[in-house]
Amino acid sequence: MxxxxxxxxxxxxxxxxxxxxxxxxxxxxxxxxxxxxPGVTTGELDYIAEDNIRSRGGIPNFQLVPGYVHTLCTSVxxxxxxxxPGERVLTEGDLLSIDCGAEVAGWNGDAAVTLVVGGxxxxxxxxxxxxEATQRSLYAGIAAMRVGARLHDIGAAVEDSLMASGQADGxxxxxxxxxxxxxxxxxxxxxxxxxxxxxxxxxxxxEAGFTGAIEPMATAGSPQTKVLADGWTVVTTDGSxxxxxxxxxxxxxxxxxxxxxxxxxxxxxEAAGTSYAPLTD
Numbered sequence: 001m002x003x004x005x006x007x008x009x010x011x012x013x014x015x016x017x018x019x020x021x022x023x024x025x026x027x028x029x030x031x032x033x034x035x036x037x038p039g040v041t042t043g044e045l046d047y048i049a050e051d052n053i054r055s056r057g058g059i060p061n062f063q064l065v066p067g068y069v070h071t072l073c074t075s076v077x078x079x080x081x082x083x084x085p086g087e088r089v090l091t092e093g094d095l096l097s098i099d100c101g102a103e104v105a106g107w108n109g110d111a112a113v114t115l116v117v118g119g120x121x122x123x124x125x126x127x128x129x130x131x132e133a134t135q136r137s138l139y140a141g142i143a144a145m146r147v148g149a150r151l152h153d154i155g156a157a158v159e160d161s162l163m164a165s166g167q168a169d170g171x172x173x174x175x176x177x178x179x180x181x182x183x184x185x186x187x188x189x190x191x192x193x194x195x196x197x198x199x200x201x202x203x204x205x206x207e208a209g210f211t212g213a214i215e216p217m218a219t220a221g222s223p224q225t226k227v228l229a230d231g232w233t234v235v236t237t238d239g240s241x242x243x244x245x246x247x248x249x250x251x252x253x254x255x256x257x258x259x260x261x262x263x264x265x266x267x268x269x270e271a272a273g274t275s276y277a278p279l280t281d
Contacts, residue, residue: 009209022109022259042074046085092118111260112246133165151203155195174223215246
C-alpha cells in the first residue's frame, strides 16, 4: 500500500518561501564554516548561528523540537548526529559535523556539513575520505530524485555510492540506519522517512513539488550506534569517526532545486549530470 501512497507537494509560491528558509540555512552554515578554528567552542558556534538566523527574520527550528534548546547540532569525531553545543573546545584535526535548521514565515530548511577543524592540512587522510564519500553519497541520492522516480531509489543510490567509494578507498564504510532523511515543509520533520540504504519496496512515485531533506550519515567502522546519557548525542559504538551531510531539495518538473545550497545546487547537480531547474521570478 505504501508504494501507491502519494506524497505531499508544494505550489510554486510555497517553494519560493521554502527557498528563503533554505537560503538562510545555507548562509548560516557558510558563516559557521568561516568561524571554525582550534580554540572555538561548539557553544560559541551555536551563538553565532542563532544570532544570524534571528537577525535575518528566522527562527532556529531545532529549538521547536520539544526539549532541545539549541540552534545547532555539533557532532565531533565519533559523534554521528545530535551533538549538543556547549563548552567543548574544538582542537586541530577534529572531524566536526554541523547540522542547522531555520524557519522563516512558517517554512523550513535543514542542512548539514562536515569539515575538519584546522582545514585539510590538519586532517587525517581517513577523515577526508570518509567525509568526501558521504558528501558524494548525498549528491548521488539527490540525483535519484526526479519526477516519476520512486522515493526509495534515493536510499539505494546513497548506498551504492558509499559502497563504491569504500571499494575505491580501500575502506568499508558503515551506513547508519537508525537516523534517516525526511519530508520537510511547514514542519522541519515530516513524513515520509527517507532511508539512506536500499529497502525492499521502492516507495511512492516522486512528483513535482515534493520536498525532502536528504541526509546520509556514514562511519569509518561499525554502523552500530548508541545514545549518550544526555539523551541526544548519538555516537558510534566502536569509537570510529562519522560524517553527516544534508540538503533540503525540491523536485521540479524539469529537474531539481537544492533549496539550502547558496547557488541552488547548480554546480553539484550539473557535475552529477542532473538538471538544475530553479523557479525564476
